[in-house]
Amino acid sequence: MTLTAHDVSWKVRSRTIVDRVTLSVDPGEVLGIVGPNGSGKTSLLRCLAGIHRAHTGTVTLAGQPLAGLGDTERARSIAFVGQNPTTETDLTVADVVALGRIPHRSRWNGLSDDDRSAISAGLDRVGLPGFADRRWQTLSGGERQRTQLARAFAQEAPVMLLDEPTNHLDIRSQLQLMRLIGESSEKTTAVVLHDLQLAATFCTRLAVVDGGRIAADGPPEAVLTAELLTDVFGITADVVHDGSGLLMLRYRGVVEQPPGRGR
Numbered sequence: 001m002t003l004t005a006h007d008v009s010w011k012v013r014s015r016t017i018v019d020r021v022t023l024s025v026d027p028g029e030v031l032g033i034v035g036p037n038g039s040g041k042t043s044l045l046r047c048l049a050g051i052h053r054a055h056t057g058t059v060t061l062a063g064q065p066l067a068g069l070g071d072t073e074r075a076r077s078i079a080f081v082g083q084n085p086t087t088e089t090d091l092t093v094a095d096v097v098a099l100g101r102i103p104h105r106s107r108w109n110g111l112s113d114d115d116r117s118a119i120s121a122g123l124d125r126v127g128l129p130g131f132a133d134r135r136w137q138t139l140s141g142g143e144r145q146r147t148q149l150a151r152a153f154a155q156e157a158p159v160m161l162l163d164e165p166t167n168h169l170d171i172r173s174q175l176q177l178m179r180l181i182g183e184s185s186e187k188t189t190a191v192v193l194h195d196l197q198l199a200a201t202f203c204t205r206l207a208v209v210d211g212g213r214i215a216a217d218g219p220p221e222a223v224l225t226a227e228l229l230t231d232v233f234g235i236t237a238d239v240v241h242d243g244s245g246l247l248m249l250r251y252r253g254v255v256e257q258p259p260g261r262g263r
């Protein structure tokens, strides 16, 4: 399912946070949303998920306005994993992953065989088999992150929107998780990332957000230029193409007088 923002803006009081964004994500794509702190990445992702209602413009899913979908229909279509999701309730890992099955269940029934197999497949997929009975409160940051991803997989939605899913993960787990996301080629995926090297390595496309606007949108090798890193991120860096298609970033320092474009 293609997810599209058409000229979308979102405001808080009089401040425009997402500013006339037009952006599309197709099935099979992993769109990395990158940009400096406070540039509006999370707000844009929330607009794409229908959590924030756009003040102007529309978000469409397979051509249908998202705002016209009911909550259940939307949740069957879009799995959203936010930053640092937490709960005070004493839940097991299986309980948390089972939340992904809510849009597939009738209110009065318990878990079906399909639900149970989706929960167990989700946990296997993120490398947490055997964790079903563990208490959420006892998990490490990385295990919580993977549990949330298992919940998103168990939701079996064609669109996955992930906000900094590599937070708390060690480098091997970051690579594994990004590979896992990349392998889900049947899905339409957008992922907010701070690590530009991870974004360059695993995303098929990057959208750079600066001051609520899209400063660049395209394949990583076209988007991540030394000039853009200076203009948008306020750093100096070498961008090295290693000949095998891999893009390597070598950070050198910060620009003392950041260009401040959009800030």
Ligand SMILES: Nc1ncnc2c1ncn2[C@@H]1O[C@H](COP(=O)(O)OP(=O)(O)OP(=O)(O)O)[C@@H](O)[C@H]1O
Pocket (backbone or CB within 6 Å): 012, 017, 035, 036, 037, 038, 039, 040, 041, 042, 043, 044
């Ligand atoms: N509900 C809100 N009320 C007031 N201000 C908000 C709200 N949501 C976001 N903002 C502001 O909008 C700006 C963009 O926030 P957002 O979280 O989208 O940025 P971000 O690019 O994801 O940032 P970070 O990289 O730091 O996570 C920030 O200045 C933030 O304080």
